[in-house]
Amino acid sequence: MRIKLLEPLNVPHELIEELAAPIRAKGHEFIYYKEKTTDLTELAERSKDADVVMIANNPYPTEVIEQAKNLQYINVAFTGVDHVGLTSIQNQEILLSNAAGYANQAVAELCVGLTLDLYRKITQGNAEIRDENFPGPFQGGEINGKIVGVIGTGKIGLVTAQLYKAFGARLVAYDPFPNPNAVALGIQYLTLDEVLAQADIVTLHLPLLPSTKGLISADKFQLMKKSAILINCARGPIVDNAALAEALNTGQIAGAGIDVFDMEPPIPADYPLLNAKNAILTPHIGFLTNEAMVKRARIAFDNILAFLDGTPQNLIAK
Template sequence: MLVKLLEPLNISRKQVEKRSKAITDLGHEFVYYDEKTTDPDELVERSKDADIVMIANTPYPVEAIDQNEKLKLINVAFTGVDHVEISSAKNQDILISNAAGYADQAVAELAMGLVLDLYRGITYGNQAIRQVDFSGPLQGKEIKGKIVGIVGTGKIGLMTAKLFKAFGAHLIGNSPHEKSEAKELEMEYVELDDLMKRSDIISLHVPLQPSTRGMISAEKLALMKEDAILINTARGPIVDNDALAEALNQGKIVGAGIDVFDMEPPIPADYKLLHAKNTILTPHVAFLTDEAMERRAKIAFDNTVAFLEGDPTNIIKR
């Protein structure tokens, strides 16, 4: 079979060569593109004749699926697969795998970092102290004793909950399925409206799918306390981001930490969140640590080898 890695995985070429050896040792061909492209036509061309394509978080064009009759597996080196046209793959009996679990710690740590920045004014302080007309320090808040609402208690949500628990927060959660591990953290499961009303800090950790798109609507945001903050390290379209910007600018909530948007960076200059008050923005980097990239590469190459050996792993159920 022909295996093609269509974009870099943020590891060295030496590591790629080391991990791809398991593929070539089985008698298969491996092709690696070391420059990222978002051009759909180029991705179609790169995918040509491949039995397996390996991608990360670059949107994968439906034409690449429809025009390649040989394609058997789309191996996504990422947790979410919403950038792949799942229905087209399903119609052609193409499997999709992912690399869930590689960035649990990384995402949870950034969520915590965004809260700490909002609560202690780290970015503000760094900028203020450098000014000649120093305006004075910002009085902050502590996490201990706060009610933290975790929306989505999968692996990342649970990891985030553990960090908040270590800081002394009280945990409430909302998820389609209650987890025993969450209850061991003394998390109380509640309805989403209740969580929005009670939480001092809300952290989102659900996948993007039809049932979660726009779930944090203007109506849900209106339920939040005026001194509450919202953290989104999951997927941008989970939130009505225009409504979020309006809530921030009108003082209906006190702050937000946002790593994900309605599109991948660069963000258009007129995007409302860019101009919202009391907002810390990061360019979709929650997953991006040295350790996470190494774990991701291992999982992705292991997925390819498992498929080649007739035992597909980490297959997305559709």
């Protein structure tokens, strides 16, 4: 089979060669493109004679897939697959897998990092200490003793909850499908409205689905404490971000730490959150650590080997 990695995976070339060796040892051809392209003509050219393609978070639309007549399997080295032309996959009966789990710790740590920045005003302090008109020290807050509301208790939500618990927080959660491991961790399940009303820190860990788009809306911000903060390292459209900016600017909630938006960065200059009060913004880097990239690459190549052995894993239902 001809197997093509269509974009870099942010790991050293030597690791790619190491992971590709078992594929080549089985008699298959492995081709690695070291430069990402968003040009659809180029993507189609790279894909046209491939039996298997591996991508990360680069869009891989229907018009490209339809030109890849030999394609049997798309291996996504990422958690979400909403950037792949799913209709074409269904029509052509192409298998699809992902690399879920590679960034659980990375995302969880960023959630806590954004919380610490909001509570201890780290970014603000860094700017002010460099200012010749330094206004003097300021008073922050602690995670210890706070109520953390975890919205979504899958794997990332649970890792995040564990970190907050280590700081001494009390945990409550909302999830349509309660997780026994969450109960074992001491998490109390409540309704969504109850979690929003009780929590000092709300952290989001839901997938983007029709049922979750805009879930955290203007009326939900009305339920939250004025001292509460919102952390979103999940998917941007889960939140009505214009309503979030309004809630921040009017003091309806105290702050927000946001890594995901309604679009991928760069963000348009008129995007409401860019000028909202007490918002710490990062450019969708929750998944992006050295350690997570290595885990991702290993999972993705393991997926290929499993497919070649006739036992495909981490398949996404279409």
